[in-house]
Amino acid sequence: MKSLYLAPLQGYTNYIFRNLHNKYFGGIDKYFSPYLRFEPKKEYKKSTFNDLKPENNEHINFIPQVLGSNIQQFIELAQLFKSWGYKEMNWNLGCPYPMVTKSGLGSAMLQNATEISQILESVLPKIDISISIKCRLGFTNDNDIFNVITELNKFKLNEIIVHARNAKQMYGDKPNYQIFKQIIGLSKNKLAFNGDILQIQNIEYLTKLFNDDIDTFMIGRGLLKNPFLASEINGKVLLQPEKLKILKNFHNELFDKYQQKLEPSHLLTRLTSHWEYISFFFENQHKTFKKIKKSSNVNKYLTSVNEVFNNS
Ligand SMILES: Cc1cc2nc3c(=O)[nH]c(=O)nc-3n(C[C@H](O)[C@H](O)[C@H](O)COP(=O)(O)O)c2cc1C
Incomplete structure (x- = not known):
């Protein structure tokens, strides 16, 4: 059985969309929030947490996503989410936009795998919620991921969701399936695939290409275009x-x-x-x-x- 996730899409997949998607279409195993940026430190507005609060996400399997590198704030957010009953928090290492990467955050962190490792080393012993990561293959190339996976092997993460492009590509070009295939054998943590899944055939193709080693797929724009896609992949047919x-x-x-x-x-x-x-x-x-x-x-x-x- 495959697991299907709704990708975080800033401006689209807020709690209103997530809940209605679940009500009308279903087929999604995990709904991720668009990222909450916790750095540079600023006072959070009261409304900042609306999208993430349990009362707005109670009918879905919901994972809050955060972006930043400050250890103290990372820990504080993890503790807050834990106190709200969440079991997993997702760390964004994939955002390609200059307003984020210029501060060395999001996908820019992929260039420095040891920094990622140092942050996890400081954060993980102090938190009681599991961490998953969403990343790209690299910042300006498709190879940063090899160092990143090696560093992440030192930790027990819930999973690593890889959007199989580098940040320079934004959302263009084809995902690099071959590089993703290469990291399957290297990662001690569970991997999930993300990138350009638009129809059932894409999942069938990838499942075969990855020799059935990958059973978890995150879908973004494909579900905005066809919100039935996940339930169709699960075999539900409607006229x-x-x-x-x-x-x-x-x-x-x-x-x-x-x-x-x-x-x-x-x-x-x-x-x-x-x-x-x-x-x-x-x-x-x-x-x-x-x-x-x-x-x-x-x-x-x-x-x-x-x-x-x-x-x-
Ligand atoms: C408008 C837009 C907003 C996005 N916002 C986020 C975000 O907040 N966090 C994140 O990890 N990825 C974000 N992404 C990336 C998607 O989650 C996903 O990785 C990417 O769209 C590739 O998957 P897809 O081809 O299935 O859409 C965003 C992408 C788009 C197009």
Whole structure:
């Protein structure tokens, strides 16, 4: 049996999305939060923890993700999450954006495997929650991962989820399957694969390529495009009319939940960014997205959405 995870996607997979995904589509074994950056030290706003609180994640298997390298703050967050009943916390070593990497954080840390090791050596004895890591193959090349895996072998981690690209590639080019395959035999910790899983065939291909050694896959944009993907990989088959009905109900509840939180212009921006992906679900994705995107107010948006669903 495969384990399927929803990838953290800042701006998309907040608790509202995670809970509704679980309610309408399911098939996900772990839902990860987008990262909480704990460095440089600043007073957290009260709202910072909303997305991570147990009461907002009680119906899903939820893993909070953090980003930073400060040992004391790492420990404090781990203790906080433990006190909330969480058993695992995920450490982001993959973020490719300069606002993060310029401070030596996220994927920039992959260049310095011994620093990663030193941080874990200081943190792990002081915390009572297991740590998993989400990383890339490297910062500017695909080979940093070899040193990183060797260092991580010194520790007992819950798992290491590898997005099989380097940070310079951002989200372009193909994932490097061969390098991922090479680290399977090297890692003492469990590995999970992430990168460009868009359809069932991708999982079948990778499972074969990795000789059945990998049974855990994290999916991001593939689930934004087709939220049924995880349940389909698990063998659940639905006919298109049924899917459309579910998708429409999901959309309507997502709309209602965001409407309670956001003022109209933010509401439209937020929902339109989802349509950039979900329009792939429809026959003519470009036409669909264009139609939604040009809605200049909430009423026009709702009219366009109704037309898209009614004409599909
Ligand atoms: C808009 C966006 C936001 C993301 N935010 C995060 C994040 O907060 N934490 C993280 O570890 N990865 C983040 N990622 C990376 C994804 O989790 C994932 O590793 C990447 O999209 C590759 O997987 P996919 O091809 O299945 O989407 C983000 C990616 C995108 C496109």
